[in-house]
Amino acid sequence: GESVGLHLPTLSVQEGDNSIINCAYSNSASDYFIWYKQESGKGPQFIIDIRSNMDKRQGQRVTVLLNKTVKHLSLQIAATQPGDSAVYFCHNNAGNMLTFGGGTRLMVKP
Amino acid sequence: DSGVTQTPKHLITATGQRVTLRCSPRSGDLSVYWYQQSLDQGLQFLIQYYNGEERAKGNILERFSAQQFPDLHSELNLSSLELGDSALYFCASQLNLNTEAFFGQGTRLTVV
Numbered sequence: 001g002e003s004v005g006l007h008l009p010t011l012s013v014q015e016g017d018n019s020i021i022n023c024a025y026s027n028s029a030s031d032y033f034i035w036y037k038q039e040s041g042k043g044p045q046f047i048i049d050i051r052s053n054m055d056k057r058q059g060q061r062v063t064v065l066l067n068k069t070v071k072h073l074s075l076q077i078a079a080t081q082p083g084d085s086a087v088y089f090c091h092n093n094a095g096n097m098l099t100f101g102g103g104t105r106l107m108v109k110p
Numbered sequence: 111d112s113g114v115t116q117t118p119k120h121l122i123t124a125t126g127q128r129v130t131l132r133c134s135p136r137s138g139d140l141s142v143y144w145y146q147q148s149l150d151q152g153l154q155f156l157i158q159y160y161n162g163e164e165r166a167k168g169n170i171l172e173r174f175s176a177q178q179f180p181d182l183h184s185e186l187n188l189s190s191l192e193l194g195d196s197a198l199y200f201c202a203s204q205l206n207l208n209t210e211a212f213f214g215q216g217t218r219l220t221v222v
Contacts, residue, residue, distance in 0.1 A: 008150060032208050043112065043200050043213030044153070089153065093207040102152045 008087060010105040019077040021104045023090030026071060030092035035064060035075045038087045038103070047075070047088075082108050113137065116201050116214035124222055128189040131217045135182055135203030141165070142184040143211070144176055147198045159184055191221045 013019045025033075031052035036044035050057045050064045050073075057064050063076040073090050087103045113136035123129055135142050144156040155168035159178035170176075173191075178184040188195060198218050204211040 008152065034210055036213075041198075041216075041218075043114075043202075043215050045112070045213070046210040049210060091211075 008103050008105045010107060012107045012109060013080050014109050015080060015082060017080055019075075019080045019084070019106055021075045021077075021088050021106065023073040023075075023104075024071060025073065025090070025092050025094070027092065027094035028068075028071065030094035032093040033064070033066060033073050034091045035062075035073075036089045036091065037084075038089065040086070044089060077106075080106075080108050082110065084108055112212040112214065114201060114203050114212050114214040116199075116217050118217060119215065120218050120220075122220045122222060123191060125191055125193060127191050127221075128187065129191065129219065131186040131188070131199050131201075131219075133184045133186070133201030133203075133214060135184070135201075136205075136212050139203035139205050139212070140182065141204040141206075142178055142182070143202045143204070144184070144186050145200045145202065147200060147216075149197075153200065156186070188219070193221050195219065196221045 034049045035047045037047050038044040048059045048062050048064050050066050055066050061078045065074045075088060077084055085106055085108045087105050089103045115134040117132045121129055133142060140161045142159045145153040146156055147153050156170040157176050158166040162178050173189050176184060176186045196219055198216045200213050200216045202211040202213045
């Protein structure tokens with residue numbers, strides 16, 4: 001969601017499985033959405049974005065789905081690899097870049 | 111390389127001291143944001159500058175202040191440091207609200 005400062009929820013998946021990370025947003029004026037990946041000790045990095053005139057966008061092994069009706073965003077990672085272990089944040093452009101979603105920690109089990 | 115440069119990378123200082131963290135945004139980006147990230151926590155927004163002016167403030171302590179200079183680099187000043195101020199401090203720059211933000215590698219501050 002869009003709360004910040006919370007301890008991070010964790011998703012644990014087996015290497016090779018698909019991962020789905022979810023994010024809810026509250027401002028219906030949002031029209032641009034981004035997923036960031038943050039590896040331990042590093043700054044967040046852009047993964048993929050989507051604009052509100054789309055409901056799906058695919059990248060390399062990643063897919064972002066946008067459901068504007070329920071204000072929900074998801075990130076799907078295919079064939080999850082150890083290098084995907086990180087914290088994933090969602091962000092939208094409504095209002096300002098004031099807050100990120102609290103983030104989800106993805107742990108990949110070998 | 112994101113194009114956003116933060117210095118120093120690491121800083122160790124004593125309680126009660128004052129430090130300055132520096133951020134150089136990507137060329138052309140007018141917005142600079144500062145975030146604090148404590149261990150295993152999300153990104154806490156501190157403050158935003160746009161083209162030299164303060165645009166938005168988050169949960170920034172009164173002991174903390176920032177500014178953006180005419181060349182668009184920004185500094186975050188942390189004073190009367192406490193142990194709880196130990197954290198990673200990130201700077202991000204952005205062209206506009208409809209583009210991605212680029213983050214620096216952060217400054218790890220340790221207060222002892």
